[in-house]
Amino acid sequence: MELTSQLRVVHAPDGSRKMEVGPIASPIHTNDDPPTNNSYNAELLKSTDGGKTWESLFFDEGNFYFNDIDCFDETHCVAVGEGFAHDGSGAPGARVYTIKDGKTVTLSHMENATGAESLMAAKMISQTEHWAGGTSKTGGLLAPAFLLHSTDAGSSYKNENNGIMGQMITDVDFLSPTHAYATTVNALQISSLLEYSTKAPPAPPPPAPPTPGQPHYEKPPCQQGEAKASVQGTSGSLCAPPCDASGSCPTDKPKDVTATPQCILKDQSGNQYCALTCAKDDECDAAGGSKCSIVQPGKGVCTYSGSSNFMMTPLPATSIVV
Numbered sequence: 001m002e003l004t005s006q007l008r009v010v011h012a013p014d015g016s017r018k019m020e021v022g023p024i025a026s027p028i029h030t031n032d033d034p035p036t037n038n039s040y041n042a043e044l045l046k047s048t049d050g051g052k053t054w055e056s057l058f059f060d061e062g063n064f065y066f067n068d069i070d071c072f073d074e075t076h077c078v079a080v081g082e083g084f085a086h087d088g089s090g091a092p093g094a095r096v097y098t099i100k101d102g103k104t105v106t107l108s109h110m111e112n113a114t115g116a117e118s119l120m121a122a123k124m125i126s127q128t129e130h131w132a133g134g135t136s137k138t139g140g141l142l143a144p145a146f147l148l149h150s151t152d153a154g155s156s157y158k159n160e161n162n163g164i165m166g167q168m169i170t171d172v173d174f175l176s177p178t179h180a181y182a183t184t185v186n187a188l189q190i191s192s193l194l195e196y197s198t199k200a201p202p203a204p205p206p207p208a209p210p211t212p213g214q215p216h217y218e219k220p221p222c223q224q225g226e227a228k229a230s231v232q233g234t235s236g237s238l239c240a241p242p243c244d245a246s247g248s249c250p251t252d253k254p255k256d257v258t259a260t261p262q263c264i265l266k267d268q269s270g271n272q273y274c275a276l277t278c279a280k281d282d283e284c285d286a287a288g289g290s291k292c293s294i295v296q297p298g299k300g301v302c303t304y305s306g307s308s309n310f311m312m313t314p315l316p317a318t319s320i321v322v
Helices: none
Strands: 003-011 019-023 041-047 053-063 067-071 077-083 093-099 105-111 118-124 130-135 144-149 168-176 177-185 191-197 227-231 238-239 260-266 273-280 291-296 299-303 311-313
Touching: 041 067, 077 118, 077 130, 093 118, 093 130, 093 144, 105 144, 118 144, 144 168, 227 273, 238 273, 238 299, 260 299
Parallel strands: 003 041, 067 118, 118 168, 227 311
Antiparallel strands: 003 019, 041 053, 067 077, 077 093, 093 105, 118 130, 130 144, 130 168, 168 177, 177 191, 227 238, 260 273, 260 311, 273 299, 291 299
């Protein structure tokens, strides 16, 4: 008898629910023959007596595995999973499954444009509204994040990731239907906390004039009005003045620098910032130890050594003001 690990929902006699992951003998599914596949097994099991007995609602052998499940009530749940088919079998990609009657598990959505998609987090807001979080490419430095949102019980989905790239959403929780927080990790194993809100983020302060004798984009420590930040997907840090309302940036820069100031970065609240964009190291402040760190194909930003806890992400190429 082969033991595998399954994700299951426990319905206790007092009405409470919880999720458990643990070893279950794989022949609990109803197939006549026990599975011989050594790849992925995905199974959803339901208990209504606190875990004493289990009913298998869904079983798939060799294609994918589940990562998370969440239920709004006794009958409405959403589960997410992924499969990469490293052994050449099965179907790669990420999946969203929904349950609307407490027993029937339905594939509502699949992302498999490249086969490297992943969905790690599921959250239900109501019987008809739920979210699924992950990434369009596991380990991709510039891969768009997934924050899939359905308001029609899984009939359609919209990716509300706000242009976030290089981050895999690993968990998400909601304070209200319009306010949430999510944890992420990137290819460098750096974790971040994201905030989702339907309210517009506060406007950034206007760019401050440079300190006399000191230009913008200088080597940290940064002057007043600039933010010291690290940029997702790079090492090092920079001094970033905020973009003005039109997306323009201060044009003064360190001596002998040929890199171009552009409104290319944003923080987790959506505020936009300027940086020196470059294609090679000698466009940056070589005398100060700056180098060109690539953030998009063919484009980088000048960074200095050192790091910052304030993380910024590159704006999508279509949003950059030239």
